[in-house]
Amino acid sequence: MADAAQAPVQSGAVDSLHKWGMVIDVDLCTGCQACVVACQAENNIPLNTADHFVKHRAMEWIRIERYWEGEFPNVKARFIPVTCQHCGNAPCEPVCPVYAIQHSTEGLNVQTYNRCVGTRYCGNNCPYSVRVFNWEPHRWPESLHAQLNPDVTVRTQGLIEKCSMCLQRINRAKREEARQGRPMADGDLQPACAQACPTSAIVFGDWKDRNSRINRLANGTRAYHMLDELGTQPNLVYLKKVDPNYTGHGPEHAGAPAQHATRSLPVISG
Amino acid sequence: MQEWRELSSPKINDDLLKFPLHTPMWFWVAAAGLGTVIGAGTISFAIMIGGGLQFLGYNNQAQWAVLITNFVFWIGISHAGVMISAILRLTQAEWRRPVTRGAEILTVFSLATAMLMPILHSGRPWRTLYWEFPFDFSRAIWPDVRSALVWDPSAIFTYLLSSVMFVYVALIPDLSVARDRSLGVMHAIYAAAAMGFQGTKRQWRLQAIAGILLSALILPVFVSVHSIVSWDFAMALVPGWHSTVFPPYFVIGAVHSGVSAVATLMAILRWIFHLEDYITDDHFDSLGRLLVVVSTTWLFFFGMDFYYGIFSRDEMEIGIWNLRIFEPPYNVLFPLFLLTAYLIPVPLWLFRNVRRSVKWMFWTSICVNVGMWMERYILIVPPLSNKQAFPFSWVTVYQPQPIEWLLVAFTFAIVSTGILVFSKIFPIIPLFDIKEGQTLRRVVQVGRRTVPGVVRD
Amino acid sequence: MADGSRGGQGGVTRRQFLQAAATTSAGAVVFTGCQIPAREFMIQSRPQMAEDILTGYENYYATVCRACPAGCGTIIRVIDGQAKKVEGNPDHPLNLGKLCARGQATVQEQYHPDRLQGPMKRTGDRGSGSFLDISWDEALDTLRGRLEQIRRQGRQSEVALITNPLRAHRHFLVERFAAAYGLQWHALDLTGEAPLREAARRAFGSEILPEFDFQNARYVLSFGADFLGPWLSQVHHSVEYGRFRQGDYRAGQFRPKTSPQRGYLVQVEPRLTATGASADEWLWVKPGSEGLLALAIGQVMLAGGAADAEGARLVGGPRALDNYAPDRVWEQIGVPAERIRQIARAFGTQRPALAIGGGTVSTHTNSTESLTAIFALNLLAGNIGRAGGVLPNPGPAINGLTVNPRRDSLRDWQSLTERIRGGGIQAVLVKDANPVFDSPGALRFQEALANAPFVASFSSFRDETTLMADLILPSHLPLEEWGDDVPDPAPGFQIHTVQQPTVRPLYDTRSFWDVVLTLGEELGSPIREALPWPTFKDLLRERIRPLHTEGRGSVRETGFERFWVRMLQQGGWWDEGRTGESRQAAAVPDVTRLTSTFPAPQFDGGDRDYPFNLVLFPHNTLGSGENAHLPWLQAAPDPMTSATWQTWVEVNPQTAREMGLIEGDIVGIETPRGRIDLPVYVHPAASPSVLAVPLGQGHTSYGRWAERRGANPLDIVAPVTDQATGALAYGATRARLVKTGRRMSLPKYEGTAESVQIEEFQILKITRDA
């Protein structure tokens, strides 16, 4: 994916030193949920109760989707972490009536909780469904307040939240960079999910650093943008799952799942 | 040729001002009933403002649902007012006369009610101020004009404002009559509102010109409002919301539900105010004919929306239609919607007896609006439930909760109360218009030719 | 942008805007062109807030994760004395800066609202839950009084101390105390991996678990071991798995693999685990037949000459396994013979190839034999001591630490239960164990415990066992106390990690290890002499001193104080040069024993009455229930089903269709030992002959988030054991399914649609070659 490095520097963005991004290697994700819990610990995400799950209102800024293929015993399950793609041409941004969403000069899609009136139009328009509305007030038992991260606001009820690419860590690292007077090295700065991920399926870095890991990974043959056809110009690059036995929806293959690899939507198809 | 009875001017005044000037028992009963629903609705409203949206059945996928459905529904209803008044006025359709004011009032109240919905639906309603009005310059908070959510309130505000003016201009002569027949506080109110209208030739002329001008000006607004409301959807990336026919499809759908609502309203007015002399079977007949045309056009657009989805072979689009038509819970709703919005009422309207029966028209028009409410629901909820290619995250369990139904009932109660209170204060059928009609109908034999008794300016 | 007075980049300053607004009547025109100052969109982080806002003092402390037995190194972020976040220690050789969900949740345990806040004594009936707060003096007096009284009666051996399996100096301390006082010590780990250790001893000749060198392997054949899930050392295995697949993505070490070297994983198991989902091939086998499959694979290798010569000799020659030729045994395994041969060929030709086993394999009556057969494949692959193979681990770096920690088998546990029931035990002391919840229902341990004259618990939570206690002496939680650890398995070389207090104790609790030392002091001779240290920290410092004097490994400093501080900063000490030595010669007799008949797995319940195998598995985040009190872990979706906050039963779609079951239908799972009612999850990978149920839920008392949800499947397993080790064979029970007609909404993250990708819009793209 040669163009990933030149991936969108969005409208009006003044040249800034950094352009943050992530590469997610689908081949490495084991579905372990470490990133999900790390994100919750870092970003003061409210406790998801059983009721939230029953009502499908659970809040996760990064979620692991699991897709089935095939039927027993030739069955496969695959995992893919999905979080905000920090789109260069973000469908969520122009639909917000109050400018609560803005593209930062460093390639982030920034949500300003203060401004959000909670129309959820952005939620509809995000093709990746990563914008979560906080239906209920965030509450923790008093003793758990001790754990809350003071670098991150506790959001009030009635607004949309999503992955900030751990903006608080980016800000801190930049301050540190300014203080020490030298640029940070690739990997010095990590969001909570990438930091925790045991298999390093999530790699964070700076697209403007030519030698950064994300640039080198995104130059490989496995790189793709999720839902590229929508023209959202995501700032996140995925690396394809490798499956030597993959047959797509073709027929037989010795010992590997073949049929029903994917489903076709009904009625007529091409 | 429509039936026609000659009525004297004093009788018209007596008949049409009876309700504003005298209060029958049933008014209090109706007021109490509607008041109860409004009370319950207000409590729900307060609960929502205090506790937020947690009590709704909404979920991470269905982030817009009943409240927006209801919003689009009432915007749709509001379209009848102008449709009837402006078009019929400009084309000088005679039968419009008793219908116009009711329709316009319906517009005003349903618009105002519709605007409650997005406010309620937003997560932090107390902040919606800067959604539309730039007020906090120091923090650079102003609306983003790229957002359809800025266009749509602008359009609706414009429409509301023009409809209010429209109603008001038409009301002035009647206000002067009411002023002359009332005493005390009411007299003062009517006097102020009538703005010194005395029925001079110049005043009549100005009033007529203002009416015609407003009719002409409001027509583009009427067309654009629902087009713009459709952009809330058509501008979005959500599959199932994008077909290019959305604007005209929304407009014609609005007219379909709106004219039906006018029919319902007229039936009710005729029953409760005993206006058999004014709202005649002819009127229902005409509305019925109009509805056959409108609803069939609407069905055509609905078919186009479906056809585009299928024909474009966009798999996501097809998936949404599949969900709407074949998968639970929408597979139950879908046939119900088609039956109520078209298949039941329209064939019935082909029969003259049905069109001329108040009872039949009442029930079929109600039927249409039940169907059109479901149409909006089916339009909005399923595409969000299966948004984009993430089947792992698709959720089709959205169920409106009691509070949502209560809020829907609340909106019906507000509109009904609004119309009731309006008709308590002002004549719901324009006196002057009826009289003008009476006069115009009088013909004079001049030689071998028959000419109208009154020649228009 | 730290300078807030500047206007936004590419935008308009406030003044410019007001000027513009003042000079134009058409405000709307202005709005289109304007942008908001970028600073308005910055979420204010603490370092950027105004000076008048007080900020806390921040520190990072290295310590050890205690959320599972793996023993990863962690860094705790502490602000103003409050632990905020747990991060992986990037220096620690086991987890290299990575961490699992359970490790993250340590802070949630620390600030759990239902922690016990001080010592208590029972006031009401046992198990009624009414306790009275008392002082530590009174609590310790009571306990010491009891122990003294029992000693006067000469019945010290009738005191039972129950702990979880301990390592390093905790083991050292408890072992000494137990010996000096004369009590009996039981380390409870019924869902643990006892057969694994025995099999490792038989196959590799070492009591120390080896390191499986995934990262350098080319072909991994894994039997039942959910090594990417909660098996043994999740983070360590996952880090290595990442490199096995795609190389090293770590900053500074960045070395992605090129395509042909991507490791290939085959997972063999009766229930699809997350590891199975990540495998290139997933092979379903009949529960308990994994060892047979390993022997069949070995037979093909031997017969085809693909086996390593030395390995073949150890196993008994080229014809040693002929009884297990695929054609003879495939029916018992449930895998076509050709498929077995195909895997054997691949395993035999790819180098380095690695075979591992555990997890569900460890839950049968023939576990040890199965695992021995599986491990023997490594001998045939000739990978012992080689990169990408089985790397022997060295023992602890400090003398006097055990290499074979105490672990009770189910048989030991049964006899203890019977002694308690019969009144043969005067006092039961429980630390970090919850036997009432953790032992099979058939043992009726809770009922037995009611007969104990005195029960003391050192738990900080009111779990089921603590509820039965007469005296509660709540211990510090891991973030509050001193400790140390020797990871087992280690990554192939010596490690000694230290655990230091990172926050002040939140409540009136005490370190159990200090309490033991205090008791030892007060109980007098000979215990005082055996435990001469005033505190556990003193013990650690003195005992760790040799690491300093030896002058090797990752920390080398001149003075001990400096050494100690550096060690605390680094989170421990390790010596990559000190690896384990291969002692596989000792294995010969045990491996050859395989050539006789392989023991078929025995099941409780006939297959006519009980048509399904009941497969129980540890929950990804709740383990076997010890983490059920933490809401993050309850709410972390199960990788396969995405279910949360519940126990579920995985049912094959065809079976479900035939029985008319859909997701959320509550069914009864009946075994000869009892019944539990659970909601169904219709699972595309579930075998028609298996019902799989996660462990972890069913707590009746363990804090607000654990209680009254799901069911504990241990309640219905038969107390059957692995024949070789006596370990609980919790996979050896058969079950049947009965409909109840009741329904519930299964809380899960997944939506309501069938989760299969759309062909035209694959968000998860797949390629055949890397």
Ligand SMILES: Nc1nc2c(c(=O)[nH]1)N[C@H]1C(S)=C(S)[C@@H](COP(=O)(O)OP(=O)(O)OC[C@H]3O[C@@H](n4cnc5c(=O)[nH]c(N)nc54)[C@H](O)[C@@H]3O)O[C@H]1N2
């Ligand atoms: N693949 C594909 N391509 C197509 C089509 C298709 O069906 N498929 N359809 C074709 C058709 S029919 C059309 S009409 C074209 C449309 O293609 P374009 O003409 O490119 O249409 P828009 O994307 O609406 O872009 C118009 C631009 O004008 C800006 N703009 C909006 N209002 C104003 C204004 O008042 N003044 C100025 N100066 N700028 C303004 C908008 O922000 C936007 O950037 O696309 C064509 N291309």
Ligand SMILES: Nc1nc2c(c(=O)[nH]1)N[C@H]1C(S)=C(S)[C@@H](COP(=O)(O)OP(=O)(O)OC[C@H]3O[C@@H](n4cnc5c(=O)[nH]c(N)nc54)[C@H](O)[C@@H]3O)O[C@H]1N2
């Ligand atoms: N939501 C939305 N609405 C819009 C616009 C928008 O961008 N978005 N743009 C506006 C503009 S500028 C325009 S020009 C109009 C365009 O409005 P439409 O003309 O409705 O445009 P399309 O949706 O591009 O095409 C209509 C249908 O024709 C099908 N079609 C394609 N090729 C053929 C063919 O060879 N024969 C036949 N019979 N059908 C074919 C397409 O698959 C599609 O289903 O929409 C306007 N309205």
Ligand code: SF4
């Ligand atoms: S932590 Fe990494 S491996 Fe685990 S679920 Fe997240 S992305 Fe996947």
Ligand code: SF4
């Ligand atoms: S992924 Fe969604 S929320 Fe994130 S930038 Fe793109 S559209 Fe916006």
Ligand code: SF4
């Ligand atoms: S929910 Fe908030 S951020 Fe999203 S569009 Fe509405 S106001 Fe903007």
Ligand code: SF4
């Ligand atoms: S980058 Fe930060 S906010 Fe975004 S998903 Fe990862 S941990 Fe959460």
Ligand code: SF4
């Ligand atoms: S694997 Fe165990 S020790 Fe390591 S982080 Fe996870 S819970 Fe902690």
